[in-house]
Amino acid sequence: MKEKTITRRDFLRVTAGTAMAATLGSGILGEARAEPTAKVALIRNAGVLGPQDKVQEEILKSMLDEAVKSLLGTDKAMEAWKKLFKSSDIVGIKSNEWQKLPTPKELEAAIKRRLLDVGVAEKNIDIDDRGVLNNPIFLNATALVNVRPLRTHHWAGVGTCLKNYIQFVPNRPDYHEEGCSPLGKIWTYPIVKGKTRLNILSALTPQFYGRGANFFDKRYVWPYKGLIVGTDPVAVDAIGAHLLQVKRTGFFGEERALDVPPIHIMVADKKYHLGVSDLSRIQLIKLGWMEEVLI
C-alpha cells in the first residue's frame, strides 16, 4: 500500500486553526479528557546548581526520585523505580556526550544508583552515547533509560529524547531528511523498540538558542534548574520544545520560532504512534521551585 504523504494541512487539521509551529505552544492539559493522554513530571529546585553551576548531587537525586514517584503515583520513590525496572534487567543508559552541553555526570550516576538499588547487577548496567552499537549491554538490553540535556538543535529544531536515539542507527544522515521526521522510525527498530522505561530531559541549564551545528554561547543557556521526566518520549519532548519556545519569546521580546519546526515530535505521534505530542493532551505535573517556571 502506498504510504500516505503527511502535509502541512494535516497539522493544520490537528491544531484546528493554529499555525503548525504553534502546535507545541497550545494550552497544556488542565483537566481530564476522553482521548489518550500522557503524563510528564517537571521538577525544579533552586539549589540544584551551586557555584559555577556545579550540580549538587544529593539535591539532583532527590529531584529525580520525586519526579519518578509522582509519575508512577507511588508513596515511595523506590516503589516507583521497582515498577519500572526488574533486578533481572540489562539496562543501557543512553546519554549524550556533546562536549559543550553533555548530560551531567551526576544525573547519569543518580540513575545508575537507583538501578543498583532496584537490584540490577552492576555488570548489567552501562552508560553510553556514540558507542551504543558496539556496546554489548545496549545490544542485549532489556531496558533503556533515555537521558540528555534539553537544547535547540540546528537540524531537528530541538535536541530532545527522540533525537537522542540517532546513535542507534549506523546511517544517521538518512534520518535528517524530511525535517528529521524519520527520527521516530528509529524507535521501531528491535534494538530499542519497547525497551525505554524512562525519558529524562536535563533542563538544569537548557540551551534555548544556537546558530549552526557547533555553535554554543553561554548567553543562550539559562539556569532553569529542572528535570522533565516521563515514560512517553513524545510528550517529554513536546514539553521540552514548548519550554524552549516560551523562553525564546521571553528573551527576545518577540515570537521567535525555532530554527527548524520540531516536526519529528508530531510525526513520532501521528505516524509512528510513539506517544502524545498535543500539549492539550499532556498532563504536566509541576513540582518544586516555581519561580519563572514559564510553562
Place this chain on the structure above:
Amino acid sequence: MSTVAEIARGEEKVKMSREIFPPSEVGGWKWDGKEMRYNSKTLFSYIDGAAELYLAYGFQNLAVRRFEKSNQPPILLELYEMASSEDAYGVFSFEHQDEAVGIGQGSEFGGGLLRFWKGKYFVSIYAEGEGAETESGILKVGRAAANSIPAVGPEPKLVGFIPGKDLGLVDKSLRYLKSHVLLNQRFFIAHQNILNLSRKTEAVLAQYLQGEQKTQLLLIRYPDSKEAADAYRSFMKVYLPDVRGMDRARTEDRKWTFARQRNEFILIVFGAPTEADAEVLLKATEEKLPGGR
C-alpha cells in the same frame, strides 16, 4: 614534523582553490598553524547533524583554522567552498537573521557568530567563548578572510523576481533553497518531495507581513515548463486535492493557499489572510518573471 596544513596540501582528495589563503595573524590573533580539511565524505565527522545543509548547496570542501590570543578564547574560521556563488549565497540565506556588518557580499553578525559569503565561498567565524575583545577579533579575522577571497560572484537571478518591501517583504526572510529537505526546514509543506525539488531546480521562499499576518511566497524554477507542469500536478494532487480545477483553497487555518504554474515557474502563496492578499502577491511576482504578464 609536518603540520596538518602541510599534510593537507599534499593530499589529492581534498582540494581547495589555492588562491585562498586566510591570514595567519590579524590584530594579535595568530593562526595556530594547523588546518583541518574536510570533503563531502568527511564533512559529517565535523558537523554531524548539519552536513546536509552544505551538501545540498554543492559543497566542495571545508578548511577550518583556529586563531589564538593570550587570555582570550580561540576563534574558529570555517571556509566552505561551494559549487557556485549562488550556492554560497544559498547557505548564507538559509540561516540569515542578524544585522549586516559589511563583510564580503553579504554578512551578518549576532550572538558571537559572523557569517558571510563572497564568490563561491561561505564563511563562518565564531569563538569558543564570549567577550568584547573576542567579538572584535571575530570581525577582524572575518574582514581579513574576506579580503583573501579575490573574486566576487552573482547572486541567484531568481531572487530578483521576488517582490519587495512595498508588499511587506520581511527583512532577512529570503531563503534560496536547493532541496525539499531544506524547504521543509524553513517551511514544512510535506514530508515527501511533492514539488520535485532537486539540484536542477531552484527555489526562493520569502515571508511577507500582510496586516499582522505572515504569508509565505514560494517561487520555484524548473529546467523546463514540462517539469514545472509535472511538479504542479503533483503538488495540486497531494496538497490541494479538493479545489476542483481552481488554483486556490482556504485551508484548515482559515487562510488562503494559491498555486500557479507560469512556464518553467511555479508560484505558491501560503497563509494569505484573504484571497485579495494572495492575488496581489502573485500578480506582483508574475510581473517580474521573464516576459511578465
